[in-house]
Amino acid sequence: MDIIKNIVFWSQINTEQKLKVLSRPILNQKKTITKTVSQIINDVRILGDDALYKYTYKFDKINLKSIKVKFDHIANASTYINKNLKKSINIAKKNITLFHASQKNSPIKLNTQIGVTCEQLIRPIESVGIYIPGGSAPLISTVLMLAIPAYLSGCKKIVLCSPPNIDYAILYAAYICNVREIYQIGGAQAIAALAYGTKTIPKVNKIFGPGNMYVTEAKSQISNLLNNTSIDMLAGPSELMIIADEHANADFIASDLISQAEHGVDSQVFLVTSSIKLANNVLNSLKSQIHKISRITIVKKSLKNSFFIITKNLLEAVAISNMYAPEHLIIQTKKPRYLLQYIKNAGSIFLGLWSPESVGDYASGPNHVLPTYGYASSQSGLSVRDFQKYISVQELTxxxxxxxxxxxxxxxxxxxxxxxxxxxxxxxxxxxxxx
CATH class of the missing domain: 1.10.287 (Helix Hairpins)
Known part of the structure; x- marks a missing residue:
């Protein structure tokens, strides 16, 4: 069976077909999701903790004894973590902290004309909630990507919610990032609790973090309510576009495509290249590498949403990338920095042979919470600034x-x-x- 059936020659298709190639896969959301999430939010608003216990049993099949994780349990998490994993978490934390610390802005004060003094004050958002999804593996990196800029920005209260039972690696990462309030609640009910507050979980001013379609829907509904709670962004399925020339390494490209395709069946990956030979080599490498991946079923389904696009030259490839505005963009060409000057829309860019997107997901430094669904054309990835407010001050003589x-x-x-x-x-x- 062909791994990639969608191979197109860009110059041979019309405008309508081009738009179809670059369209995102339609999320498999049932109409009942909006109604279900609305009911959950309303129950949490009215019933508080009782609703949280109820939905945790309903969705997670767990009878919680306590919503809040005891501080001793958080502080002692390190004793249950493999030393090599701890070392990796600490290295990632150092790099992410270093990069995000450089994003801090200074207050502004100037006279726009004689006797007119204008200032810009920087104030942290007082309380933030960070949501860490559950699932088959602990998303340690997401804890780092959210908690580090929250702490650096000066947020007084950082609250973490994650489905039970929370992995020790999550607790350890949170602890070293100065998060002391952790609640074992997941799904739409966690978002509702952070938005409205319950007897146990405090209401916050802004909610951060990814999640499944129920979490995303809950964030969407919360953002439309007049309750002084905002959200970071509505993150969709993962996206990767690779621009490559005849000098690129086909095996590296195939591995990068797989790494993003394994995120979920709605993920979408592209290879955009001026070399037909490279495209064929990548296709052969994909067929070989895919059988080494444990999430092979997910990868195969994701690749059905994906395309190899053959272009006349690299500048045409750049134009396609700018049109799509990918969450992640890899440029694997002989002179990647030459093309960088022409990139207008992308969430995060990876240059050259030795820059796999996986490094950005975990440990290089920049944030991995990025705009999807084409929003990279107008929005930026998460930064320290998202955890702050900018207040103007004016004083006239x-x-x-x-x-x-x-x-x-x-x-x-x-x-x-x-x-x-x-x-x-x-x-x-x-x-x-x-x-």
Whole structure:
């Protein structure tokens, strides 16, 4: 059976076909999901902890004795972790911390004109919730990617929720990232608890983290409610596009395609190349490598959503990438930095033979929480700034107000907002009367 059936020559298909090739797979969401999640959110809002216990038993088949994880259990998690795993977690933490610490901005203070002082203050979001999905393996890297920038930004309260029973590696990663409040609650009910608060779980100002379609739907619904809780982004299935030339390593490309395809059946990967020979070599390598992967069934289904695109040249490949705006972009060409200058839309970019996307997922430094579904054309990956607020301050002297008053009154008159004009004029009249 062919691993990739979707091989297209870009110059031989029309505009409609091109758009179809670059379209994302439709998420397999039933209409009942919206209604189900709405019911869960409403139950948590009204019943609080009782709803959390109920849904944990219903979905996770666990009778919780306590929602909150005891501090001693968190602090002692390190004793249950393999020393080599601990070492890897600590190296990843160091790199991620170093990169994110460089993102810190300084407050701004300047005079835009004589007597007009303007400032920009930076304040951390007071309380944040980070959601770490459960599943077949602990997502240690997601703890690091969320907790580190939250701590660096100065958030006073960082609350972590994850389905029971939480793996010791998750607890260890959270502990070394200064997270002390951890609750063993998952799914839409966890998002609702963070949004509304219960007797046990505190309400937070912003919720971060990926999840399944129920978690994503819960975040979507929460973001539309007027309850002072916002979300980071609505992350969809994983995406990878690889731009390659005849100098690329076919085995490396095949392994990169598999690494992202194994995320889930809705993942989507592309090879965009000007070399037909390379495309055939990658295809042969895929057929060989795929049998070494434990998640082979998922990979095969994901590859049905995926394409090999043959282009006339590399600049056409770049144009296709900018149109698609991938979450992850690998450029494996002889001179990858030459093409970098032409990339406009991508969540995170990996250059050259020795930069597999896997490194970015875990340990190199930049965040792996990235915009999907084409939002890389207008949004950025997660950073320290997402955990902060920027507040402007303005202070005018008497002379400053006099100098700018005509400008403001003229603009207010043009917009027919007499109250705005009068707020300035009343002060001018007062100054003139005083003199």
């Amino acid at each position: 008497l002379k400053g107000l006099l100098n700018i008053s005509k400008t403001v009154k003229m603009l207010a008159s043009a917009e027919k907002l007499d109250g705005h004009k009068y707020a300035v004029q009343s002060r001018i009249d007062y100054i003139k009367g005083k003199n």
